[in-house]
Amino acid sequence: MKSFRLNRLFNPASGxxxxxxxxxxFFNQPGFLGGIEDIREAIRILVDAGxxxxxxxxxxxxxxxxxxxxxxxxxxxxxxxxxxxGTELPSTAFSLMIEDTMLQAVRHDAACxxxxxxxxxxxxxxxxxxxxxxxxxxxQADYYGMPMMVEPLCFRxxxxxxxxxxxxxLTKITHLVRQAVELGADVIKADPTxxxxxxxxxxxxxxxxxxxxxxxxxxxxxxxxxxxxVLLDQGVAGIVxxxxxxxxxxxxxxxxxxxxxxxxxxGVEEAMQHxx
Numbered sequence: 001m002k003s004f005r006l007n008r009l010f011n012p013a014s015g016x017x018x019x020x021x022x023x024x025x026f027f028n029q030p031g032f033l034g035g036i037e038d039i040r041e042a043i044r045i046l047v048d049a050g051x052x053x054x055x056x057x058x059x060x061x062x063x064x065x066x067x068x069x070x071x072x073x074x075x076x077x078x079x080x081x082x083x084x085x086g087t088e089l090p091s092t093a094f095s096l097m098i099e100d101t102m103l104q105a106v107r108h109d110a111a112c113x114x115x116x117x118x119x120x121x122x123x124x125x126x127x128x129x130x131x132x133x134x135x136x137x138x139x140q141a142d143y144y145g146m147p148m149m150v151e152p153l154c155f156r157x158x159x160x161x162x163x164x165x166x167x168x169x170l171t172k173i174t175h176l177v178r179q180a181v182e183l184g185a186d187v188i189k190a191d192p193t194x195x196x197x198x199x200x201x202x203x204x205x206x207x208x209x210x211x212x213x214x215x216x217x218x219x220x221x222x223x224x225x226x227x228x229x230v231l232l233d234q235g236v237a238g239i240v241x242x243x244x245x246x247x248x249x250x251x252x253x254x255x256x257x258x259x260x261x262x263x264x265x266x267g268v269e270e271a272m273q274h275x276x
Contacts, residue, residue, distance in 0.1 A: 002141075005110075005111045005112060005145065008111040010052070010210070010237070010238070014264075016232075016237055016263060017210075018053070018241075019189075020053070020054050022036055022039070022042060022246055023055050023057050024246075026078060027081065035243070035251070043060075046245075047067060047072050049251070049259075051073050051258075051259060052238075053111065054076070055240065055242075056077065057078045058078075065108060074111035075111060077104070079101045079105075079133075079137070080115050080116055081095070082118070084126060084158070087159060093123050093126045094129065095118060097136070097137070102141060102144040103144070105146050106144055110146065112147040114151055115151065116130055116151045117134065117150050117153065117176060117183075119154050119155065134150060138183065147186040148186050148187070149187040149189055150183065150189070151189040152180045154166070154176055166214070166216040166217070168191065173190060173191050173193055174202055177206055178205045181205075181206055185209055187210050188212065189240045190206075191213075196234065199234035199235075199236065200234040210237030211236045211237055212238045214241070215245075218247055219244065221254065221272065221275060222268065224241070224258075225272065226268055228261050232261060253274050257274035258271070
C-alpha cells in the first residue's frame, strides 16, 4: 500500500522527487518565517510552479489540500516539533510528536510523513527521543500504508550560528543515514556533504531506500544549482529545499529551474534561464 502513495510523490518519468519544505514556522525560531509570513500566498505560488510535493505542518496542510483539482503537489506532513534550532541549546531540549500521527496523515490525504533524526553535539537525549519517535511511527506507517520519511540531521555546534547549520562530514552523515535505514525509513531526507562529489557514498549506504537531499542554508542561485547538478549525478532520488525556494526573490522561477534539473536533467545554464 505504501507504493500507492509513493507513486504520488515520485515523478513517473524521472523517478525523482522535488519536495519544497514550508514547515519552518513549526519551530518558533527567529528568521524561519522569512518568505512564508503569508503562508496561503506562499503555497499558492508554489502550487502554480508545480513541484512534486510541499512539506507542511498539521496546522497549515489545509491551505494545500483545500485547493480544488487533481493536479497539485502531494502533501508531505511534518510530524514532530523541536526547540533545538537557536544559537544556544535550551536547558530542556525536546523533539515531540503530534498525536495519532498516521491517522492525522491519512485524514489529510498525505502522500508521506516526515520525522527528524537529530545528532546534536551536547544533546544525546534528543537523539534518543528521535529514535523513540521513529520506533513508534514505524508500525503505524506499516499499518496505514503511509511512507515514513526520516530526516537525519547532523548539527554543527549550535554556537556556530544555530543548530540548523549542516555539518557536512561524510562519515557522520553516512552513519546517521544508515541508522535511519535500519530504523525502517521508506524515504530519507539527508544533509548534503561538504563535497557533493562524495554523495554516491551516502546513496550506497542507504541501499534501496531513496535519498532526497536537503538544501541547507540559503545560498546564491548558481551555487544551489551547481550543487544540485552534482548531487543528481551522484544518484540521489531528488531534493527537499526550503529556504532556498521560499526565501528566494522569485520562488516560482527557482522552483521551475530546479524541476528542470530534477526531471529533465537540465544543466546549470539551462536551469538559470528560468530565472531570467
